[in-house]
Every structure is written in structure tokens, then in C-alpha cells.
Amino acid sequence: MRRTRGWWRRKSTPAKVETYTRWSFHTVGVSEFVAVGLPAVGTLGAGLGAVLLGLVAAHAALCTVTVSRALDWTRGRNPQPVRMLWTLAALSAVTAVAAMLIADRGPDGDGSEATGSAIFGIVLIAGAGVISLGVADRRRVCLIVGGFTVGAGLLSLPLGVPAPGALVTALGVLVGAGFLAFTAVFSVWLLNAVYELDAARETRARLAVAEERLRFGRDMHDVMGRNLAVIALKSELAVQLARRGRPEAVDQMTEVQRIAQETQREVRAVVRGYREADLDVELAGAQGVLSAAGIACEVTGEAGGLPGEVQSALAWVVREATTNVLRHGDARRCEVLLRVKEGRVVLTVENDGAKAADGSTGSGLAGLRERLSAVGGTLVAGPVEGDVFRVVAEVPVNVSEVTA
Numbered sequence: 001m002r003r004t005r006g007w008w009r010r011k012s013t014p015a016k017v018e019t020y021t022r023w024s025f026h027t028v029g030v031s032e033f034v035a036v037g038l039p040a041v042g043t044l045g046a047g048l049g050a051v052l053l054g055l056v057a058a059h060a061a062l063c064t065v066t067v068s069r070a071l072d073w074t075r076g077r078n079p080q081p082v083r084m085l086w087t088l089a090a091l092s093a094v095t096a097v098a099a100m101l102i103a104d105r106g107p108d109g110d111g112s113e114a115t116g117s118a119i120f121g122i123v124l125i126a127g128a129g130v131i132s133l134g135v136a137d138r139r140r141v142c143l144i145v146g147g148f149t150v151g152a153g154l155l156s157l158p159l160g161v162p163a164p165g166a167l168v169t170a171l172g173v174l175v176g177a178g179f180l181a182f183t184a185v186f187s188v189w190l191l192n193a194v195y196e197l198d199a200a201r202e203t204r205a206r207l208a209v210a211e212e213r214l215r216f217g218r219d220m221h222d223v224m225g226r227n228l229a230v231i232a233l234k235s236e237l238a239v240q241l242a243r244r245g246r247p248e249a250v251d252q253m254t255e256v257q258r259i260a261q262e263t264q265r266e267v268r269a270v271v272r273g274y275r276e277a278d279l280d281v282e283l284a285g286a287q288g289v290l291s292a293a294g295i296a297c298e299v300t301g302e303a304g305g306l307p308g309e310v311q312s313a314l315a316w317v318v319r320e321a322t323t324n325v326l327r328h329g330d331a332r333r334c335e336v337l338l339r340v341k342e343g344r345v346v347l348t349v350e351n352d353g354a355k356a357a358d359g360s361t362g363s364g365l366a367g368l369r370e371r372l373s374a375v376g377g378t379l380v381a382g383p384v385e386g387d388v389f390r391v392v393a394e395v396p397v398n399v400s401e402v403t404a
Contacts, residue, residue: 014191097155144177153166296332322349347393
């Protein structure tokens with residue numbers, strides 16, 4: 001049981017929805033076999049009942065396979081199973097007619113007639129509903145339901161069913177097939193929507209990274225573009241003056257040297273601002289982003305008074321851990337705890353959506369280890385207690401440096 005729960009929890013939300021949808025429609029075939037196939041043996045006897053049971057079993061099995069092929073098609077994994085849909089429609093009609101004919105040849109009594117009628121209706125309803133999974137156009141779904149409804153009424157009349165009974169049968173197929181077809185259409189729409197939302201969340205995380213890179217690129221362009229243009233112009237002027245033997249060339253090169261040194265200082269300032277991050281800002285941002293994604297996030301502790309280099313290193317841990325929760329896990333809650341104990345600052349980020357693979361080998365966490373090692377810190381990341389993923393960063397700090 002524990003392995004089963006672990007297998008389920010390791011699945012992403014879209015994979016869970018797809019598995020649920022797939023097995024929900026698989027139960028259509030199982031229910032058909034159990035509800036109307038098995039009772040036929042008891043009602044019609046071992047001979048005719050076994051023949052009818054075989055037909056129902058074949059129809060249920062084909063429904064199950066068609067469900068898998070149709071859902072794979074909706075996700076773009078396989079081509080549309082057109083032949084299988086037509087085969088299921090034909091087998092539905094054959095099984096329905098055979099049920100009525102076999103029931104007519106069975107033992108006298110209402111039991112045989114009721115069994116034949118039940119199989120007749122259930123087979124047509126199940127067939128129409130499953131076929132709807134493999135059709136994208138809503139109008140075609142309506143045509144399928146209408147076709148099975150009309151077919152149920154027209155097939156009932158030659159089999160000896162009175163006109164009122166044929167009408168009731170057709171109405172029953174209309175209601176049942178319509179409900180199952182609506183469920184199929186809605187399930188496919190919901191499944192596609194969940195996958196699109198998951199892709200949008202992944203895109204949002206990538207856009208956040210791209211935006212930060214663009215910001216850094218703009219800052220570097222602002223710093224380097226102007227100064228490099230001035231350096232190029234003054235270098236060209238110095239070359240021309242040197243060729244003419246003018247002493248002003250030395251002054252121009254001195255100015256080039258000064259601008260180059262100033263550019264180095266500005267670049268260092270930009271990189272320093274990029275590499276340094278505010279821990280309080282990152283904690284608040286993590287809580288806001290995760291809450292917006294539907295993940296309950298609780299943040300405990302404040303960064304006030306911690307040395308700047310410690311805050312910067314831990315802020316990057318919060319940023320990377322939050323990104324991992326959004327991109328790799330399937331979390332419903334996340335807890336962030338910051339505390340100082342025994343001369344060390346300990347940051348713990350824990351969520352209940354453990355990744356399928358050990359995140360300790362990722363390049364993002366490897367970069368965090370490098371940042372933490374620069375301030376004497378350590379990082380431990382990995383799944384704990386089955387479904388929990390925990391990131392623990394520890395950085396030594398002088399307690400006397402921590403102000404209130």
C-alpha cells in the first residue's frame with residue numbers, strides 16, 4: 001500500500017488527472033461485463049448465456065482498448081483510432097441485436113426479455129460514450145449520440161418490440177449515451193486544460209529567468225556601451241595623433257586608461273548587485289508566488305540583522321528552492337523556516353511534492369553549494385519521509401553580529 005501511495009504521489013498533477021480519467025472510463029467496460037454480462041448466464045443458461053457473455057466481454061474489452069487509444073490521441077501521442085471507433089460501433093450494433101435474438105430464444109419469462117433489453121441498451125450507451133472520446137468535433141459527438149438513439153429505435157422494431165417500447169428504449173439510449181458523451185467531452189477538455197496550465201507554469205518560471213537575464217543584459221549594455229564607444233573614439237584619435245608625432249596622443253591614451261578603469265568598477269558594481277539578493281524580499285516573494293500557484297506557503301523567521309553576505313547566499317537558496325517547487329514538484333504546501341542557533345543560521349525549505357529524481361544532483365543546487373561555500377556554509381537537499389522534499393542550508397555566523 002505504501003508503494004502504491006508513493007507511486008501516486010510522485011506523479012505530476014496532469015499525470016494524476018490523466019490516470020484518473022483513463023481508469024474512470026475503463027470502469028465502463030468492467031461495469032458492462034459485471035452488470036449485464038454475468039447475469040445473462042444465470043438467466044439464459046450455460047449455452048446461450050455463455051455466447052452472450054462472450055459477446056459482452058468482447059465489447060467491454062474493445063471499449064477498454066479504445067479508451068486508451070482515444071486518450072493517447074487527445075494528448076498527441078498516437079494518430080486518431082478511426083478504424084477502432086468504427087469497429088466498436090459495428091460490434092455495439094451486433095452485440096445489441098444478438099442480445100435481443102438470443103433472449104428471444106431463451107427460457108420463457110420476463111427474465112430473458114429483461115436481460116436482452118438491458119444488454120441492448122447498455123451496450124449501445126457504452127459504445128456511444130467511448131466513441132465520443134475519440135472525436136474532437138462537438139457536432140460529431142451530437143451526431144454519434146443521435147445516430148445511436150435512432151439506431152436503437154429502428155433496431156427494436158424488427159426485433160418484435162412494440163412501438164411504445166421502442167420509443168422508450170430510444171429515449172433511454174439518448175439519455176444514457178448523452179450523459180456519457182458529455183462526460184467524455186468534459187473529461188478531455190479538463191485533461192487538456194490541466195496540461196496547458198502545467199505548461200503555463202513552466203513557461204512562467206522560464207520567463208522569470210529570461211526577464212532577469214534581460215535585466216542584467218540591459219544593465220551591462222548601459223554600462224559598457226557608452227564607455228566602449230568613447231574608448232574606441234579616443235583610441236582612434238590617439239592613433240591618428242601618434243602617426244603625426246603629436247604629443248597629445250599620450251593624453252588621449254591616458255584618458256582611455258582612465259575610462260577603462262572606470263568601466264571595470266561599474267561592471268563590478270553591476271555584477272555585485274546581480275549576485276547579491278535581499279533575503280527578506282526573497283522570502284516575501286516566495287510566499288506570494290507559491291500562494292498564487294495554489295500552494296499553501298508558511299514563512300517563519302526574519303532576516304533582520306544578518307550579515308549582508310549571509311543574507312545574499314540564503315536569498316539565492318530561497319529563490320532556487322521556490323523555483324524547484326514550482327517546476328519539478330507537485331506540492332500542496334511549502335514551509336520556509338529561518339532560525340539562528342548555536343552560531344549558525346539554518347534555512348529550511350520543505351514541501352510535500354518530492355521530485356521523482358534526487359534534486360541534489362541538479363545544476364541549480366550545485367551553484368547554490370558554491371555560493372554557500374564562499375561564506376563557509378553547507379547545503380543538503382533530498383527527499384525525506386517518503387513524500388517530503390527538504391532543502392537545508394546552514395551558514396556560520398557570529399552571534400554578536402546579529403542585531404535585533
